[in-house]
Amino acid sequence: MTRCRLCGSGALESVVDLGATPPCESFLSADRLDLPEPAYPLHLRICTDCRLAQIPPLITPEETFKEYAYFSSFSTSWVEHARTFVAGAVERLGLGADAFVVEVASNDGYLLKHVVDRGIRCLGIEPSVNVGAAARDAGVPTLTEFLSPETGAAVRAEHGPANLVVANNVYAHIPDVVGFTRGLRALVADDGWVSVEVQHLLTLIEENQYDTIYHEHFQYYTVDSAIRALASGGLALVDVELLPTHGGSIRLWARPAEVAGEPTARVADVLAREKAAGLQELSGYTEFSARVAKVRRDLLRFLIDAAERGETVVGYGAPGKGNTLLNHCGIRPDLLAYTVDRNPYKHGRFTPGTRIPILPPERIAADRPDYVLVLPWNLRDELVEQLSYVHEWGGRLVFPIPELSIVEVES
Missing domain, CATH: 3.40.50.720 (NAD(P)-binding Rossmann-like Domain)
Known part of the structure; x- marks a missing residue:
């Protein structure tokens, strides 16, 4: 990796080097045990210019997600988390029967089924053929595609603009962060909302959660770096929530920049926490590698x-x-x-x-x-x-x- 995928800078500094591993979802069938198994470097670096943490894009989303081993509905707590989110979003945004909700990386319909149950029109955009089929079997309309600006524009042209676009646990999974963000902007109505959930780099560092670094996760966000990423596609951060999911996540509420207005006090509060932890400069990352090594030794x-x-x-x-x-x-x-x-x-x-x-x-x-x-x-x-x-x-x-x-x- 020589250039930051968000800002193009060459100022990348090492955070932790985990050696080389196979892609984390490439589970082996018995007949593959005697075959070669590719492994790729897993080295987290931080861009000292835009402060986006990232690993090299050595595998493509197409390799990982065309057939996927993860089905969200097998986690009871995650399904409940989705139900609570839908209920809160409907109330917060006043979504009624005439609304349109799109979820990107909608998996097996774990979230949108709650939208369907409320009689609200919706569409899932899911690249994995097998889990997308499971969603359709569950009654959730699902398009088998990766999100790009072109996909977003095509969905908007066919179905109309979305009042709410949901992107849970996918914003880290795409190497073309700028193109993906432009795809979100293409989907959302000019006065609509985008909700993004992604693991918080602050808790990853503070809680030693290094096992969430893997090849499917191309980048790792603070609120500070997420603001820059959203802006690359014409979106502005309006509000943020701290969530316990995945060991500590952030829910980013964004809108088209033209209508966003001033962010809430919660945004400033989290930015202040990140600054106090040293994550707006290199000093906040220097001890992480030693703490990772201790987990390995102890286990x-x-x-x-x-x-x-x-x-x-x-x-x-x-x-x-x-x-x-x-x-x-x-x-x-x-x-x-x-x-x-x-x-x-x-x-x-x-x-x-x-x-x-x-x-x-x-x-x-x-x-x-x-x-x-x-x-x-x-x-x-x-x-x-x-x-x-x-x-x-x-x-x-x-x-x-x-x-x-x-x-x-x-x-």
Whole structure:
């Protein structure tokens, strides 16, 4: 990487180098285990001019998203998060039966189904063929496309401008941030609203959430850098909300620059927090690499000690972020016998790079392991409740992020 993808500057400084890993959602079928597996550098850098954190665009969205292993509806808390958002947006914006809502990267319809239930016209734009088909089966109108300025203009011409455009957990996933933002502007009405949810770089750094760095995430936003990114497509930030999702996210409320007006006090408050944390200069990033190395050492020490005591450790979940952690730590089936996942698509497959088997969740109760390593640590409260049954045989839960934590659960 020699140039910033937002401003074109060559002033890029290293934040953390995680080596080389396979793409995090490239789960392996059994017949691929003896075949070569490509791996790509995973090196986060910060542009010291526009302050956008980014990794090199070594894989394309087309490689990742044409057939995708992640279905949003398998997370109970995420579906509830979407329902709450829709209810709040309808009230905040006064959306009625004559409104039009578009979601970009709409996945399996987890969010728009709540819009459909309210009788509001909507459309999902989802590039993955398999999850888009699941959305249509659920009654959510869905277009199988990547968003570009041309796609946005075509949708607007056919369906009319959108009163609300939603882009949840996609703004980090596109290497052409300027083109994507122009696509959002093409979709939204001249007096409409755009809502973007994306992980907050402030909490990623403060909470040591380095496993959310992976090849699908091309950039990582503060509110400060998001303002610049939105402006590249003619949008202006109006308001921001801090969310607990994904370990700490921001919801950016933006409008076309011509009608946006002054941002709320919450925008200034978050910008002040980011400045106080040093994220508007290089100093805020200098200690991150050392804290990442400590997570690796602590987790490996725990797994090796457990193996030497003859104790069994299995995983729960097979999220993309888990594969960054597993590969960075060099964890193989000798230290983590298998992991389980609620998504049947992943059953019988193996984690990329580390080749750990993925099994149905029922396997945990059948095997009664001593420890369950929880890979989707961001769902901690939900999963402590779901996994309370491990208490029956004295099992314990292990959370690796932000620091190693071993939890006694109660039934």
